[in-house]
Amino acid sequence: MKLLKTTLLTMALALQAGAGLAQGIDDATRDPYYSAFAGKKVAFVPVAMGFDLTEGWAAGIRAALEPLGVTFEIRDPNWSTDAGAQAITSLIAEKPDVMVIHNPDVQSYARLLKKAEDAGIYVVQVNMRSSYSTDAFVGADYVGMGEQIAQRLIDKCSPANGGSGKVAITQGVLTAAASIYQMQGINNVLSKHPEIQVVSNQAADWDATKAKNIAATAIQQNPDLCAIVGFWDVMDTGTAAAIKESGKNVYLLTQGGGNQSACDGLANGTYSEVVVYNVPGQARDIADMIKQLLQLKQPPGTTKTTLFTQLEFLTKENMTPSSCWKLASQK
């Protein structure tokens, strides 16, 4: 009788335990994860909204953080460095938890970024860095990019490979990080290759019409021009138009965030090659950095992380339907 009783009791216990297992175990990291983000505030100060890069970053960061209860807001200085500096200054007073900063040039915001960190705000810089390093930088390695681009120029244009050796460069704004660091990279490589001659090196202010006029003159003066390097695909629609009008076969190597217009441009022959830093990927990197900073809870400025974006050299041959991405407003 006693044996029967014990057996029944054991069975009952075992059943109960089984039922308990089916209910699941609570994940101990969930609560700290979600509570790290609830009620936090992230502010984004781009150079300007309204173009593929910044719209893409904003959309990506918003999609990653808002479901976690983070408030995400954008202060759009619309290409004005002054307005941007004011936005950062007022943000320092408002004390968001994280600021995401897209620098118009390497100097302007440097002091403000330090001030923000001192005030206890994490600062993540995106794509164009300031001379002051903050908690995190997410973006292209422009020096490395310049070196790789210079290497492509040598492959395409060196007399040993059948080219004329003449190339032209169209920069954006001279003081932008994208221009300064990239020129450094290009010079690092080309200084060892005297056979490559830079016949024109001008800034077009990120404007297609200026880029077109510069390219038209460069081609005019150097009918055997082998390649033009442009620093932004949106601006280089102008460079492409100049090449098309000249009827010459000039290799156009441009770069950008990999928006659908870049792939369209490769497909219809506007661009020969586009160096792509994938914007949705960068947005994810930014969001992940923010998540890490908010979970580690180190005082701002104690750690410095750099995440260089993987670069892709897209051509008509190697691109796939999924190489580029689309902005919501373009769908």
Added chain:
Amino acid sequence: MKVFGRLSQEQIVFALALLMCAGFAIALPGFLTTNNLLNLVRSVSILGILGVAMGLVVIGRGIDLSLVALMAVSVAWSLQLAAGGVPLPQAVAMGLAFSLLTGTITGILIAYVEIPAIFATLAMGTLIYGFGRYFLINLDVIYLPDSARGFLWLGQGALLGVPVPIFVFALVCLSGYLFLRYARSGRYLRAVGDNLQAARITGVPTRPIIVLQYVLSSFVGFVAGIVTATSVASMNTRVANSTYVYDVILVVVLGGIGLSGGRGGIRNVIVGTLLIGVLLNGMTIMDIQYTVQNVIKGVILLTAIVIDTILNPRDEQTAQQGDI
């Protein structure tokens, strides 16, 4: 000064352009070739078309600082509508209508509300850009949609080996010339610019003529915008915030259209445009840095204004009312 005194500013600037041409031709190999000269004129033809628009307003003793903003926003809106599926002719018509309507509003503000042109158009420029960016277009740079590819000919094509934008520039100049010379309202416009009170007394409908100036400039500006958009297959609305409108004023003033109104004609715009074209082309061939180019352009503008002040001393009326 005696020797120069007999020359008009237009002639001086033209001589300067020829002199620079000669200098570049000797110093820069490849400058004086047919292709480069065509390229030179093509590269400034849009600036020249805008110069005609600005010239018409300045001759009427006004100034239009909203010209570039209106051009950018109205054409970008057309492109965006076309990209969104609106048939191209309809999209262009809507953009043009927006442009003309805004031009009319600006004109009414100046002619009837009597706000000084410089303030009215400055404010309108900001308003148009802000309104456009918020309500009409969603990106800074609007691409020419595939449905409008045939349209590209206007900005990128060539006729008998001459780029089409040059023909558009020529056509705009010719129409502007004929308007000023033969149309009654064209002659009224000059009269209003020369002396508003006198024109009013002689029975010229001065206020409608002032409105007309801004409607014309918005129309010609729209044409310039279409050429820009087709020339680079996109419309960059950021030009609204750039110093481009001052380049346009530079062309007008440099050519010898006095800011005090009533003087000058389309020929002055052409001369001013050519000088800028020669200058920009030469500097680009010499690979002069962009910032240095701005310095040179600024110095040339100042020189032109100084020459203008010396050659065309202020009359009593200008001294009382100010330049603009």
